[in-house]
Amino acid sequence: MLPVDETNESAYSFVVFGASGRLALSKIFPALWQLYRDNLLPQGTKIFTFCRSQLELAKFRIKCVPYMRLDRERDPVKYNSFWSNVHCCCGSYDNPQDYVELRESMVRQETKHNMTLANRIFYLATPPVVFDHVTLNISRKCLSMTGWNRVIVEKPFARNELTFKPYQTQLTQIFKESQIYMIDHYLSKRVIQNFFVLRFTNWIWSETWSNKHIAAVMISVKCDKPVQSRADYFNQFGIIRDVMTNDMMQLLAMLTIEQPYSNYVEDMRDEKLKVLKQILTLDMSDLVLGQYCNNGMETDPVKVGYTQHSYIPKNSVTPTFAMAVLHIKSKRWTGVPFILRVGKALNESKTEIRVQYKPMDCDRSEGIKSLPNELVLRLSPKEELFMRMMMKKPGEEQLCLREAQLNLMTRERGSVLGNYQSLLLDIFAGNQMLFMRTDEQCEIWRIFSPVLAYIDVERPDPLPYDFGSRGPIAAYELARRNGFKFY
Numbered sequence: 428m429l430p431v432d433e434t435n436e437s438a439y440s441f442v443v444f445g446a447s448g449r450l451a452l453s454k455i456f457p458a459l460w461q462l463y464r465d466n467l468l469p470q471g472t473k474i475f476t477f478c479r480s481q482l483e484l485a486k487f488r489i490k491c492v493p494y495m496r497l498d499r500e501r502d503p504v505k506y507n508s509f510w511s512n513v514h515c516c517c518g519s520y521d522n523p524q525d526y527v528e529l530r531e532s533m534v535r536q537e538t539k540h541n542m543t544l545a546n547r548i549f550y551l552a553t554p555p556v557v558f559d560h561v562t563l564n565i566s567r568k569c570l571s572m573t574g575w576n577r578v579i580v581e582k583p584f585a586r587n588e589l590t591f592k593p594y595q596t597q598l599t600q601i602f603k604e605s606q607i608y609m610i611d612h613y614l615s616k617r618v619i620q621n622f623f624v625l626r627f628t629n630w631i632w633s634e635t636w637s638n639k640h641i642a643a644v645m646i647s648v649k650c651d652k653p654v655q656s657r658a659d660y661f662n663q664f665g666i667i668r669d670v671m672t673n674d675m676m677q678l679l680a681m682l683t684i685e686q687p688y689s690n691y692v693e694d695m696r697d698e699k700l701k702v703l704k705q706i707l708t709l710d711m712s713d714l715v716l717g718q719y720c721n722n723g724m725e726t727d728p729v730k731v732g733y734t735q736h737s738y739i740p741k742n743s744v745t746p747t748f749a750m751a752v753l754h755i756k757s758k759r760w761t762g763v764p765f766i767l768r769v770g771k772a773l774n775e776s777k778t779e780i781r782v783q784y785k786p787m788d789c790d791r792s793e794g795i796k797s798l799p800n801e802l803v804l805r806l807s808p809k810e811e812l813f814m815r816m817m818m819k820k821p822g823e824e825q826l827c828l829r830e831a832q833l834n835l836m837t838r839e840r841g842s843v844l845g846n847y848q849s850l851l852l853d854i855f856a857g858n859q860m861l862f863m864r865t866d867e868q869c870e871i872w873r874i875f876s877p878v879l880a881y882i883d884v885e886r887p888d889p890l891p892y893d894f895g896s897r898g899p900i901a902a903y904e905l906a907r908r909n910g911f912k913f914y
């Protein structure tokens with residue numbers, strides 16, 4: 428984490444657009460409070476909400492209660508003082524005058540203590556429909572002329588290659604790349620950062636990290652819940668756009684990049700772009716789509732099929748499950764399938780990466796059965812990083828093998844920052860290492876746009892799978908055909 432460029436002359440305004448929404452209430456405000464509680468926010472930080480809902484401070488504070496309860500009871504004085512730094516503005520996203528009022532509210536706070544520099548962060552926690560209005564009005568009415576300006580944008584980053592161009596143009600006409608923070612929720616996980624160090628500082632991993640030793644890789648984002656919140660958005664965007672074309676592709680890029688020239692952020696992002704450029708465009712033959720259904724045996728009223736939800740159109744063909752096999756054309760990765768699996772209403776909730784090594788040629792002697800090594804990076808429900816290896820069975824006279832897990836995740840001492848907290852702190856500090864650059868997203872759309880166009884136009888029927896199952900059988904056949912083994 429870089430230190431925040433804090434000086435006594437700097438004021439910081441943090442503006443949350445769409446502050447009445449789920450993301451702001453459940454993630455952004457709890458993270459801001461925890462940073463404040465731990466004295467990690469720069470002094471002089473003021474927080475501003477902006478939304479259409481008429482939410483004055485007292486009402487807004489009550490809305491936040493369910494997400495902050497435990498922490499606020501621990502330190503009520505500090506909790507009250509946190510709220511004295513929050514200022515609520517109501518307005519329409521397309522009304523320039525409301526942005527003038529927001530600016531005046533910021534200026535009032537920024538000039539209160541004779542601060543000479545006003546630094547501003549704008550967090551767009553709003554649905555994509557208001558993206559154009561908000562960015563345009565920020566640029567016309569709210570940019571600071573004396574300090575820096577930064578903008579945080581949330582997925583979805585447009586719908587495809589075509590619609591991303593105007594999105595990118597709009598953003599980059601107002602902000603320089605160095606001011607844009609395209610947030611990704613997975614890269615800040617400790618396990619990913621631990622793995623990065625593991626790979627580039629240890630011979631065992633740096634030497635075996637290629638098609639010579641690796642047979643297949645699977646990245647999974649499994650969720651056991653049905654589509655509930657933001658159902659309209661989900662039905663329009665589908666599971667591929669919701670998770671694959673952003674979070675999962677960032678994980679894939681981090682896993683496969685060459686060693687960056689230096690620790691400088693742009694060197695890292697250049698390497699991510701390079702590997703994304705080497706990924707071949709996805710073909711429909713490498714994709715299985717599914718949609719959860721009720722097999723008639725399930726009596727739990729929550730476990731209904733996707734199109735049986737009252738909030739989903741009956742004829743919807745939106746996939747709630749997808750498995751895609753991607754191929755990278757490079758000396759290091761040609762021949763290794765990268766299988767992305769994502770789904771709702773599955774048998775479990777889990778996010779992980781499994782890297783399967785090729786089997787070793789040691790199965791000849793009878794009684795010695797060896798399983799290939801597997802590296803597992805688990806991001807949730809609990810962060811884990813371990814290698815599945817073969818060892819001798821203890822206590823046996825004969826040479827019998829057993830599988831053992833080499834745990835590679837060290838327990839951190841002291842308090843560890845949550846993902847959201849550390850991402851917000853990075854933004855205050857101007858550290859873009861864990862954020863995507865717009866040209867990376869452009870490449871990702873290049874990979875997925877042809878299949879997405881096919882799905883949008885042809886509306887193929889997704890394969891049905893039972894609520895609570897592992898997804899369509901055809902997906903597992905696809906993974907097996909690509910050499911992935913389910914042990």
Ligand code: NDP
Nearest residue numbers: 445447448449450451478479480552553554555581582583
């Ligand atoms: P919401 O749908 O809750 O929207 C946030 C706020 O935006 C609402 O409270 C509302 O505020 C305003 N809003 C909603 N719909 C419209 C509309 N049609 N026109 C104008 N304003 C509208 O979204 P979330 O808070 O869940 O998410 C915000 C953004 O972050 C979205 O882009 C989402 O895709 C993304 N995201 C969310 C995640 C989550 O966990 N929730 C995870 C990852 C990304 P008001 O009417 O008061 O102005």
